[in-house]
Amino acid sequence: MSLNIRTYHELTEADRSGLGEQIAAQRRRVALRMASVRRVLAVLSGKGGVGKSFVTAGIALALARAGRAIGVLDADFNGPTAPQLLRLPVDRCTLLDDVIEPVLSPEGVRCFSMALLLEEGQPLAFRGPEAEGHVWRGTLEAAALREFLGDVAWGALDELLVDLPPGVQRFAELVELLPSPPSVVVVTIPTRESHDAVRRAVRGAVDRGATLLGVVENMVGGAFSGTAGDDLAAEFGIPVLARIPWHPTPDTWAGLAGCLA
């Protein structure tokens, strides 16, 4: 005899745990914080070491110098560098009643980074059972991203730049958390290897509804040769926003920022 068992979505009574409502409350908190952010710009690349954080900082500082209200959320939790690149004057954040204040760069860029929280020289480590850490570690990093978005007093911003780690996973988490998919600046270096890795991530971002603003080709004019910037631009029908030389000048960044303003 088979039992007539109602399934999950058929049970609609409150159960006092309210797990669904707890999740919804988390999302509302992020949405509330992001309501005063005009645009979220995700800086993405499928490849590590192409200079995403360097480009993020360059854009942020140039936009801030142009008078815009800018925030940088360093979403590279395992290799955070934004505080150094933005030359933050303090490495400590301030806890208010129900939010945490971002740290201001000398140019007024509001930044939050895991580097502000970790012991000097220590990797990001979580409390929890040693066994099967892979099951919950990714979930914790997604929760950290949610709290960086929703629990930091970003205030009114023209742009919130999100410096992503390599790959597309953190971008996918970002899309799930934001009310609408972010705009994306793609970063590559000129090489074929970079092109191959970056195009996969860009495809993943497009599949998740991202608006691609263009490609930044970094580390141009040195040892790395190739046409990755042009190839990605052609494949995805987007402009090459800038080619960043090894020693960019303020004008280099101002030109790139002008393309994004």
Next chain:
Amino acid sequence: MKFLCVECDRQMQFEERRLPGDGTLAAAFKCPACGRVVALLTNPMETQLVASLGVKIGGRTIDAQPMETVRSMVASGRDDAFGDGGKRETGNVPAWSAEAQERLARVPGFVRGMVKRIYLDYAKERGITEITPAVMDTARSELGLEGM
């Protein structure tokens, strides 16, 4: 995660939660019709996975704290990562007994501010004038504060 009493065709209601401190969790759910109770038992990995979502089985007992998951889960955080903005408590602020201060001092600095805030709010809401280890134990039990 929901529980159905198949015999009564009624959704079971959360009844009680226990955190024995070994990383496991026990949560009891009761059928509102027949009164049958079942217990959900999770191993440390499963408990951690739920905690990683920032949700509480059985519902929240206290308001969400800013960056609660990061502050309670990161093991390599700096003791002085969070300043308090120089704010001072107002009104009748409960005192901390020496024993309670000693216990609070053993909480990792990274999460100590949040833990202190939770105990202070608990005491203020109940008109408790001095926070002692006994008050902390009661608060932990009532609020379901694992590891605090």
